[in-house]
Amino acid sequence: MGGGDTKLAGPDLAAGIGVGELGDGATLLGHAHGEAVLVARRGGEVFAIGATCTHYGGPLAEGLRVDDTVRCPWHHACFSLRTGEAVRAPALNPVPCFEVEQRDGKLYVLGKRAPAAKRAPDGAPASVVIVGAGAAGNAAAEMLRREGYSGKVTMVGTDPSLPCDRPNLSKDYLAGTAPEEWIPLRSPDFYKEQNIELRLGVNVERIEPETRNVVFTDGSRLGYGALLLATGAEPIRLQIPGATLPHVHYLRTLADCRAIIARCEGAKKAVVVGASFIGLEVAASLRTRGLEVAVVAPEKRPLEHVMGAELGDFIRALHEEHGVVFHLGHTAKSIDEKVVVLDNGESLEADLVVIGIGVRPNVDLAERAGLMIDRGVRVDAHLKTSSPGIWAAGDIARWPDPHTGQNLRIEHWVVAERQGQIAALNMLGRATLCDIVPFFWSQHYDVAISYVGHADHWDRIDISGNLAQRDATVAFRAGNKTLAIVTLGRDVQSLQAERAFEEGTGKEAS
Structure with a gap:
């Protein structure tokens, strides 16, 4: 799904590479038997797995190796280098795992290894x-x-x-x-x-x-x-006159999405009520379909309570560049067949209304x-x-x-x-702590925003890089502690932040 296959690049690993070409802790992208393959060394062990993430087709060679796993740079899926198993979502399918042989000073990637069957422990529920x-x-x-x-x-x-x-x-x-x-x-x-x-x-x-x-x-x-x-x-339902009209929609299920798409046929103007992530992603998608889009929300900046003023201003400017018109500091008071009326009396024409005010x-x-x-x-x-x-x-x-x-x-x-x-x-009795670090991504036109950690409050926000150039790291801090990291165009830094949060090293912003 998504990104498609990684193009074959690098050396032919079936023909062999010199042992010295793969140092301890290093990874190398190559190909074998017509497939993109990632090889990695950890101490005296060498692993070879498919190089394409099974989630959206992300390039694992551009990700982060952690112990005997590799993490995808796009959405942080994690794969075992030993087995190819997708050990952490969002990938659900494994990548192929290959046999590796060392002889005559070279490493050779051989055929695929069959996955080992697992057996549930005794005492599993009936x-x-x-x-x-x-x-x-x-x-x-x-x-x-x-x-x-x-x-x-x-x-x-x-x-x-x-x-x-x-x-x-x-x-x-x-x-x-x-x-x-x-x-x-x-x-x-x-x-x-x-x-x-x-x-x-x-x-x-x-x-x-x-x-x-x-x-x-x-x-x-x-x-x-x-x-x-x-x-x-x-979804939280909007309790105003006209909120149940046929052209008013929420987005949670596939049926909801189909209904919005069907309504887009012949529609020219849409109003999105709510500047949530869902609301803004809907706004971007409707603009891609060619509709005129207005966003109505009570806050001064979109997403400021989650991402702060600087990122809120960036996200607003990004949408405005694509033609979205914001009506911030206002709420919708009523809806009829063609108009959304705001609390200041302003009327916005709307063939389609999508409400995204939370869940x-x-x-x-x-x-x-x-x-x-x-x-x-x-x-x-x-x-x-x-x-x-x-x-x-x-x-x-x-x-x-x-x-x-x-x-x-x-x-x-x-x-x-x-x-x-x-x-x-x-x-199944496999005592496993829920020690995950929260991660999500949000897509706005061609800009992906990755968020790692959790910050419901902060003392300051430190920005390195340039938001306008879509190349930045944004750190949310309380005292001397980093709570969350947002990245634009810096996928590996997002993975490094995730790993640092897991380890509790305090180096999340590095």
Whole structure:
């Protein structure tokens, strides 16, 4: 999906390279048997894996090697150099792994190595039910099977569509530059082959922890040995006259995105209510489709509460360069068939209105089940809830973050996927701490913004590089501590910041 195959470059590794050409800790891009291959040395070991990230086709040779893994520069997927396994989302598929032979002072990349089968540990639950078929739920189901779990796995979702690549809904797919076949994370055949039962377009009435049952609205019941709650979040609805008119839309599901795209046919003017990441990505996508776009938001700068004044001004200027008109410091008061009326009485023509004013976590099921709630579902360091046999992950989970010392709830796609994977591992008894460093990316036209860490407050913002030239590192600091790093055009620095946060070295901005 996405970037396509890496062009063949570098030496022919099947023909061999000199042992001295690959120093300890070094990586080298080459090719073998018609495929791009990355070779790496760690001490006396030499590894060879496919060089193209299986997420969006990022070039792994331009990423960061950490111990016996390599991380993709685009969206921080992580692969094992030993096996090719995608050990951390957002990549879900492995890259090929090749045999390496050393003889006569040269290294040769031979044929592909078959992946080793895993076996779930004794004591794994008899069955797993996953309530929620989004990022966390899908990643958990896949991880269970990758780890050799052979029990029954059922994934339940209210959305009738297959689990989909939600970040793309506001980006390339909405802009018309990505086909719909990119959007489902997996095909129906994949779930059949993996023996993952999908119950989509259904609603759960309640969870009964005492009997370990999920009860559906039609009265049917489904027992579980272990349960993952991954119910995600829902858009906050705008409560003003006209907010339910047919040309007013929200964006959360594939059906939502299809409806917006259909409305674009024949539309000329759009109003986006809310300068959130979703709102601004929608604005960029609609401009790519040729619509006139106005953005209405109460704040003085877009995203200032997340990214500060300097980045907020940069993002506004970037959108204005592409023709977006901002109406900041204002709110929408009413909507009719052709006009959005603002609180100052101004009227904006609109054939299409998209509302992006935030989301709320879906915690109703957890609350009714008696789970501990703390502005989300409270979980421990292994993502276990207060009820035995129940885990939570994704937008609803509030976990104790070892890096900040806070209890965090983060609404990021990659965080949700990685938490789903961690929850699955813990269900199988593979004690795995949730010690991930939050990461997300946002796309605005041809500018990608990468954010690592978490800063809900800061004392100062330090900028190195040049925002206007789209080559910069922005550090959010409190006292002498770096809380988060934003990069533009500096993918490796973003990876280095992620690694430094993991290690707690205090060198996050270097």
